[in-house]
Amino acid sequence: MGSSRDRDSEGRARNARPRDGLGRPLPYGAQGVSRQPEGVVRTPEETVGEAQALLAAGKPFHAHEVFEDAWKSGPHSERALWRGLAQLAVGLTHAARGNAAGGARLLRRGAAAVEEWAAGSGERQPYGIDLAGVVGWASELAEAVERGGGPVDARARAPRLRGAGPS
Template identity: 50%
Template sequence: MTDSRERDAAGRALNARPRDELGRPLPRGSIGVPRISEDVTYTPEQALITAQDLLNRGRAFHAHEVFESIWKSSAAADRWMWRALAQLAVGITHAQRENRSGAIALLRRAAETIDRPALHDVDGVALAAYARTLADQLEAGGDPTATALAPRLTRGKPNDKPFTN
């Protein structure tokens, strides 16, 4: 089988295809939503603000890309948290795409990792509770595309912005 993906100078596959709001690939030449550049670097504060905005707008896949970017560029001691946040965002993405089993698996994995005091004012314990509750609802047959509140990433006032599908 021939790999026809576009590659950068180092041979890494590029994500050149446009994507929809839920991160699903669209046919080449389609108009998709703006993507998170693979070359962008974030401070922890910038990553959390950007990801929270994306989650609030129903773009969990794109929030995952933000978390993945900082996960890859952060200090080794911080990586566990960014990876867990990326897993949480992918779990939400699977729910939005109606992939119940994928959502449950990723949400539970994220909950196990993030369920402790986290860094950068991230409320790991609350995020773990959120992930477990959403996974429980999906396991019980809840509608994976139902509008719900986006998780609040940092400590502070409750998040009053819904994420939408």
């Protein structure tokens, strides 16, 4: 009996449906947003720049993919940093999709991971990332999402990685 699941060239399950700007699956044949290529090795500066551009464009799901690549390919000592930043991007994704509880939870989890990494490493601005500003942004957004409950505008609420506040 054959599987009806989409598979990539190596046989792994991979949903081939097009996706919207927030990573939600669309019907087959619909016009979607191009996906981020997976497994790309970038310099940390390229990672931050590409993720910031995607966040500013209202595509936090795609920014998450860029951070995930850094988490998986970067030095072990930085994995918690990139994982925390990926969680923040997913938190914004959930908040933009209207999932207030999941969004707030991931924003707080990502902020805690970034804070913990900074405390352990002694780095406050790795690769120019304003970690204190990003953590403050995440905390404020988590509170706003919990109060408001509705979807947020991902573009308007995107963080500025290299400077406090929205981009």
